[in-house]
Amino acid sequence: MSILKLEGITQEFGGLRALDTVSMEVEQGKIFGIIGPNGAGKTTLFNIITGIYIPTEGNLFFKDGDITSTPAYNVARLGIGRTFQNIRLFGKLSVIDNVKVGSHGVTSSGFISNLFALPKAKKEEEIITAKALDLLELVGLADVKLEFADSLAYGDQRRLEIARALALEPTLLLLDEPAAGMNSAEKLDLMELINLIKEEYKLTILLVEHDMDLVMNICDLIAVLDYGKKIAEGTPQEVKSDERVIMSYLGVQV
Amino acid sequence: MVEGFLSQFVDAYYLRIMVIIGINIILALGLNLITGVTGQLSMGHAGFMSIGAYTAAILTLQFGLPFGPALVAGACMAGLFGFFIGIPTLRLEGDYLAMVTIGFGEIIRVFFLNFELGGKATGLYGMTKSTTFTTVWILVIIIIFLNAKLLKSRYGRAMYAIREDEIAAEATGINTTLMKVLAFTVGAFLAGLAGGLYAHYMGYIAPKDFAFMKSIEILNMVVLGGMGSIPGSILGAFILTIAPEMLRIVDEYRLLFYGALLVILMIFRPNGLLGNVRIYDIKKRFKKKEV
Amino acid sequence: MFWEQLLNGLTLGSSYALIALGYTMVYGIIQLINFAHGEIYMFGAFVGLLLVTVFGLNIVVALIGAMIFCMLLGMLVERIAYRPLRGKSSRLSALISAIGVSIFLSTLMVLIRGPNTTRYPEIIKINTYTIGSVSVSSLQIIILLVATLLMVGLQVMIRKTQIGKAMRACSQDIEASYLMGISVNRVISFTFAIGSALAAAGGVMVGVYYNAVWPYMGLMAGLKAFAAAVLGGIGSIPGAMIGGITIGVLEIFGVAYLSSSYKDAIAFAILILVLIIRPQGILGQKKIKKV
Numbered sequence: 001m002s003i004l005k006l007e008g009i010t011q012e013f014g015g016l017r018a019l020d021t022v023s024m025e026v027e028q029g030k031i032f033g034i035i036g037p038n039g040a041g042k043t044t045l046f047n048i049i050t051g052i053y054i055p056t057e058g059n060l061f062f063k064d065g066d067i068t069s070t071p072a073y074n075v076a077r078l079g080i081g082r083t084f085q086n087i088r089l090f091g092k093l094s095v096i097d098n099v100k101v102g103s104h105g106v107t108s109s110g111f112i113s114n115l116f117a118l119p120k121a122k123k124e125e126e127i128i129t130a131k132a133l134d135l136l137e138l139v140g141l142a143d144v145k146l147e148f149a150d151s152l153a154y155g156d157q158r159r160l161e162i163a164r165a166l167a168l169e170p171t172l173l174l175l176d177e178p179a180a181g182m183n184s185a186e187k188l189d190l191m192e193l194i195n196l197i198k199e200e201y202k203l204t205i206l207l208v209e210h211d212m213d214l215v216m217n218i219c220d221l222i223a224v225l226d227y228g229k230k231i232a233e234g235t236p237q238e239v240k241s242d243e244r245v246i247m248s249y250l251g252v253q254v
Numbered sequence: 255m256v257e258g259f260l261s262q263f264v265d266a267y268y269l270r271i272m273v274i275i276g277i278n279i280i281l282a283l284g285l286n287l288i289t290g291v292t293g294q295l296s297m298g299h300a301g302f303m304s305i306g307a308y309t310a311a312i313l314t315l316q317f318g319l320p321f322g323p324a325l326v327a328g329a330c331m332a333g334l335f336g337f338f339i340g341i342p343t344l345r346l347e348g349d350y351l352a353m354v355t356i357g358f359g360e361i362i363r364v365f366f367l368n369f370e371l372g373g374k375a376t377g378l379y380g381m382t383k384s385t386t387f388t389t390v391w392i393l394v395i396i397i398i399f400l401n402a403k404l405l406k407s408r409y410g411r412a413m414y415a416i417r418e419d420e421i422a423a424e425a426t427g428i429n430t431t432l433m434k435v436l437a438f439t440v441g442a443f444l445a446g447l448a449g450g451l452y453a454h455y456m457g458y459i460a461p462k463d464f465a466f467m468k469s470i471e472i473l474n475m476v477v478l479g480g481m482g483s484i485p486g487s488i489l490g491a492f493i494l495t496i497a498p499e500m501l502r503i504v505d506e507y508r509l510l511f512y513g514a515l516l517v518i519l520m521i522f523r524p525n526g527l528l529g530n531v532r533i534y535d536i537k538k539r540f541k542k543k544e545v
Numbered sequence: 546m547f548w549e550q551l552l553n554g555l556t557l558g559s560s561y562a563l564i565a566l567g568y569t570m571v572y573g574i575i576q577l578i579n580f581a582h583g584e585i586y587m588f589g590a591f592v593g594l595l596l597v598t599v600f601g602l603n604i605v606v607a608l609i610g611a612m613i614f615c616m617l618l619g620m621l622v623e624r625i626a627y628r629p630l631r632g633k634s635s636r637l638s639a640l641i642s643a644i645g646v647s648i649f650l651s652t653l654m655v656l657i658r659g660p661n662t663t664r665y666p667e668i669i670k671i672n673t674y675t676i677g678s679v680s681v682s683s684l685q686i687i688i689l690l691v692a693t694l695l696m697v698g699l700q701v702m703i704r705k706t707q708i709g710k711a712m713r714a715c716s717q718d719i720e721a722s723y724l725m726g727i728s729v730n731r732v733i734s735f736t737f738a739i740g741s742a743l744a745a746a747g748g749v750m751v752g753v754y755y756n757a758v759w760p761y762m763g764l765m766a767g768l769k770a771f772a773a774a775v776l777g778g779i780g781s782i783p784g785a786m787i788g789g790i791t792i793g794v795l796e797i798f799g800v801a802y803l804s805s806s807y808k809d810a811i812a813f814a815i816l817i818l819v820l821i822i823r824p825q826g827i828l829g830q831k832k833i834k835k836v
Contacts, residue, residue: 013833047836050425076427084836088422090415092482092530101415104408105427111436114407115400121407128408146534168427295640342821348636349578350820352644353771357813360768364810421836466764470648477641509652516645520638521629 003028003172003204004049009058011044011228018044020228021058026172031198031205033219035212035239037248040225042208043085046174049206050082051075062172077105081165082174085208087157089164091150095141098149098160099132102167135163138200139193155186159193166197173197174206179214187211191218216240224248260387269387273455275495276390277448282475282487283401284444289473290481290529291405292437293417294344295352298359299445299472304366304464306332306446307453311378312371314454321384325450332446333439340438344431359469366461377460378453385455393451397444401484404440413437414482467509474512477519480529489527548679550801551794556685556754558793559692563747564770565777565785566699567619567740573716573780574736575631580643581622582744583767584650587760589615589745590752591654594665608691608749612742619741620734622646628730647764654760662759665752688750695746696786699739703782708735716780765809769796772816778829787827 004026011019019041026032034042047053049060051072060068067075081102090098107128109121136142139159144152149160158178165173175194179187191214198205209215215222216236224232224239226248232239239245260269281303288296310328313319319327343354366372373379404410412433415423424430453459471494479490498508519526564586571579589611596607626646630639672683703709711732714722723729751766752758773792777784792812799811825831 014830043836052421052425052836072421072424073427073429076425082425084422084425088419088425090418090422092418093411093414097411097414100408101411101423101428102426104412104415107408109408111409114409115404117403117407125407148530164426289637293637295637297644343817346820346824349572349576349640350775350824352640353578353768354817354820356768357772357816361810361813364807368807467648470644473641473644506652506656509648510656513645513647513649513652517626517642517649520634520642520645521626524634524638 001028002026003063004206005061006045006049007059007061009045009048009055009060011041011048011053012056018228019048019055019225022225022228022230023058024223024230024233026204026206027221028171028204029198029202030220031194031207031218033207033209033215033222033236034225035209035215035222036225039227041228042225043176044228045225046082046176046206046208049075049174050080073105076168076170079169079171080174081168081170081172083158083161083165083176083178085176085180087154087161089149089157089160091148093149094146095149095152095160096129096132096136096145099135099163099167100128102164103128103131106167106169131167132163135166138166138197139163154181158182158190162193162197166201170201170203172204172206174208176208177210178207179209179211187214190214194218271496271499273385273387273390275492276387276394277451277455278472278475278491278495279394279488280397280444280448280451281472282479282491283397283484284441284448285472286476286479286482286484286487287401287404287413287437287444288441290476290483290487291410291417292413292434293348293420294434294438295348296355296438296441297352297466297469297473298355298357298362299441300464300466300468301359301362302332302336302442302445303449303452303468304362304459304461305335305442306449307459307464308366308369308372308378308449309446310450311381311453311459314381314384315378316371321382321454325447325454328450328453329443329447332449333443336439336442337435340435340442341431344434344438356466356469359466363461363465366464373460375461377458377463379458381454381457381459383454383457385451390451390455393447398484398488405484409433409436417482470509470512474515476526477516478526480526480531483526483528483531486526486528486531550797552679552681552685554794554797555790556688556793557797558790559689559696560747560751560754560789561766561770561773561793562786562789563692563695563743563750564766565773565789566696566782567737567744568771568774569777569779569782569785570712570716570736570740572774574712574719574733575627576636577627577639577643578771579622579627579737579740580640580767581626581646581650582740583763583765583770584647584654585615585619585622585741585763586744586748586766586770587654587758587763588618588650589741589748590758590762591658591748592745593749593752594663594758598666604749604753608746611745611749615741615745615748616738619737619744622650623734623737628733647767651760651763658760660760662757665756665758684754688754691746691750695743699743699782702739708732712736768816769809769812772812772819774826775816775824776819776826778826780830781826781828784826784828 002025006022006024009019009022036042048055051070054069062078107124109124113121136145139162141156141160179190197203219236222236222239223230224245232242232245285299288294306328309331310324313324313327339358343351367375412428415428416430416433420430475490475494476487480486567582571577592614593607593611596602596610626642630642674681711727714727715729715732719729769792773788774785776791777788796808796811800808819826
């Protein structure tokens, strides 16, 4: 069943049309890739899905619920997590606090309860901490849990972002160029991690990437954007051999 | 009572300063929550202080309310104003918010200048000096304690997150507007509390006590001490209350110094004295030295 | 009566417009609200006064002298307090630094001249003309003429010269401009210089027109001019002109037909309304969050 549905999404910024009637359906439990040249609108698409922008036209459905104009924090609480193209961590919070923040939207202890450290808040804090530790173990950052997030190495920061997104207990995870700046070894680790969390947390994953190896290897389906339009969709094999895709993006080499 | 005990050992002058320091700590902690922790630059903090001061003073003077309830009422009034001012303005970006808060601070001051019941430009006088050393410092300790609990809780984390990266905070499920309004309201409440204490310590208040420069003074305490840090705000309040007293700096020069201090701090040490300083890091540094 | 008030409003409004231009140009390029801009305006007024009274220069020379002085002052401020923070620091830091400069400059003037109002001497012979039933003073005509000249001059410079083109490029995309070989630092300095010169002109004109200068005139006028810039659309030069005139007119009419004690609140009210209802102002463009 489809967990995410985009119908005719158009996004205009003043005179610029960043996205032009993009429609797609993402099936639950799959890894869906979005590729395209720079400026094709991939990140804009992510921003629309996560509620940071409201599309000029079109509709957006998550698990059959209309989330076209749902604000970003509610979209997150509904179960859509994301990472950012230019890493956006909470630099001066500790590594573990970054992950704990992810739990904010799925916890419910009140302000007064937290202010006076009443039992409910204390209990919840324990759960939040335990979950954060688990996630840090998963991404291999448990050792540095008390360091400032902005002191981590680049690759570690990316993984921390993923851990933070997972703390939201999402059903759909959006990864915006997670492999950017990584070397081959790191990319292999990343692929492993993505497959692992998909299985472990029963996730559907939406992936924007430039690294073709990663995309072809890991994705079940791929959509190709160019100048804001979807120009192709299919399995990695189909997309790789699609003429339009090759012309716009992959270059001469097939 | 405590005061009587202490005054045997300590000169009354120092006790007076300690009371002022206590009041300034409460002011600094309130602004710290708004600006240091949540990253929202509020330049009208003195306005909230004045609301608390006038409310409490009028309640004790005109309505014969006892000190305690009047104090609370003043703080609540300030908090209420913080809430209602916060809701429309906290949607604005940082730059605009600063200007708007200055504007509101001015509007509040102009209001009190024209306010009959508040004595207009002359202000109010004759309040019972119910604020004692004990009162202030018990409150200070409670507020520090609660503040610390708040900052360690999920609400505190959410507020820090907003300061660090508001968009990421939104994407991580934080209702940023709600959190900002919350911080603003609590900060205003604390300022109102400080105002009520101040009014019943001095025994007289006037609009000029709560001018824009007061807001700047409090901002300096928070920035110098280290934004987002409770010990920082305490230290900042301490230093900037004592130093002018000790050095007998005339009012005008004090402001000159404040202005330059802000610029110098921002260029050389934007985190102030204790911002982002954690016991964890200090321990680490010692361990490294051993190795 | 109406026409006279309108003329008053236009005169006041053009001084706001001259100040607002500085805000909008700086914001357009480096997204910083130059809090100290109001103080530059104030310094302009005082320097003009100085040149006329102490050096006995005629008003035209004094005007130019004030403009040159403030040009240099503005560039100095940018160099010392803003440039070190560009790029590496948060917006909050830059704002705080700007506030620091503002405090420093206004306090400096208080130390030099005392906090009270000084009168501008009668420099220009004022004739009053009557057109129909309306009396117009030659001073108003001169001010409107000078202001218009300056604004037209600015537009010409922006549209027709190399540096103007560079300024426009920087306000659209500063990184790209840098990569294209534009000396961004030079453009920014120049922008500050021009904005400061215009503000100085506004200061001298206000000083002459209202016959009064005082160290805190910058704070009020600065906030109002900022409101004007926002009203017109921050970053838009025509917008700043429109906004300035509008606020000037509304303020004069507000005083005439409503009450004078709340006249300062008019500009703030407009600011708050604009930011809540239509934050991009009249001519501004809606800002897209870059995520």
